[in-house]
Amino acid sequence: MTETVIKVKNVSMHFNLMVERTDSIKEYLLKLIKGKLLYDDFIALHDISFDVKRGEIFGLVGLNGAGKSTLLKIIAGVLKPTTGEVSVNGTVAPLIEVGAGFDPDLTARENIFLNGAILGYSQKFMASKFDEIIDFAELKAFIDVPVKNFSSGMYARLGFSIATMVQPDILIVDEVLSVGDYRFQEKCEKRIENMIQNGVTIIIVSHNVTMMKKLCTHAVWLEHGSMKALGSAKEICAMYV
């Protein structure tokens, strides 16, 4: 029996829509007076439970607004669920959305170190991986160029290259596999396949059902924040389409 790496147990996430829209004291006071402040509960996730085992490629499918990204954020530890709990066993590497961790004014070299630090690696480690990252991203000529001058493809290549330079236990992928040209995409896919062979667990969100069918082993279907179905990727995708 393979071990469970991610355990999602009765997770619910509520947002307070009214409070979220108050950005200034004036609005806040106005709403407080009107008594509208506290009650407009929006349930983004309702009682979600599932286990992910080591080596599984786990897909999340559902329409826009079904709560997929919210669930990913909870698993990544960025959001705390309102009720329920998530236990994660192992290192989580989120494939940071293109360029989110970059500082546009810094050069590629500086950004690699900054990004590595954000992901929790040491300076020594980053220095040893530096060449590999640059090689994979094919940006040798642009090492000392501020990344604000990069094209979107270069941005994405650098981001992908940093995020996948080490084998994490769990990789979180939120609709970012479509980076760069077809040649680089092939390279990305190869790298991910490599990781799969080495036993990485992947959680993936995508609207691309064909890809999900091909890639995933298990899937969960979310609808309006509730779990509609859970099972093997083939079944779920067939039901979903």
Next chain:
Amino acid sequence: MFKCIAEIKKYQFLIYELVIRDIKKKYRRSVLGVVWSILNPLLMMAVTAMVFSTIFRFQIENYPLYLLTGQIMFTFFSESTSFAMASIIENASLLKKIYIPKYLFPLSRVISSCVNLLFTLPALLLIIFVTGQTVHIEMTAFIVSLALLLVLCFGVGLLLSTAVVYFRDIFHLYGVVLSLLSYATPIFYPEKIIPEEYQWLIVYNPLYYFLDAFRETLYMGMLPDIELILRCAVIAIVALIIGVYFFNKHENHFILYI
């Protein structure tokens, strides 16, 4: 507490990188670069000294040094707290994607302002030599008050960065508060000129005590008064506790508002 120290240790490379980033960005593409850290306070001091020594004629011995100590200290406070205030919002895109202890951002901002202050020390030395002030070994004791001020700034920074996530108004408000503080603190005037009925202005101004401690060492060249240092320590620790309390209470919800 121990968890926090272990966490800081784990992320020390990140803190280092964030501090370096702030400093690099500050001087990128300027010809003189880091020299501005020395030049800027000197020029500011020269301008203020020109204005106030001709118009008001304060009776202060070695006015340039008096002014510079005040300005360096106040600049550190205002710069570090306003940068720390913005730090959570500025790094919103990052905080939404990946788990990082959030207090690292205000912390690194305060540290980078402190490094900036250290860069301005040559300016201070220059003024000490030029004005013929004798150098005392006791002057190095300013490190103690600087360390305490750092704690104060971090506490205030935590509080402000929490508040500003919920109310962006604080951005605008804090600018006004800072300019109020800069007048309520005897930076460019002698504290003797404050009339009796307005003494409360400095008695209740926490920055006044830190300024006093700074001046005792750097301006007067003595060891700071123990009682004064204790006062500063109490203020700093109270500010830190308040800051940590509010930050901790709300940090899990930041992501919904940034």
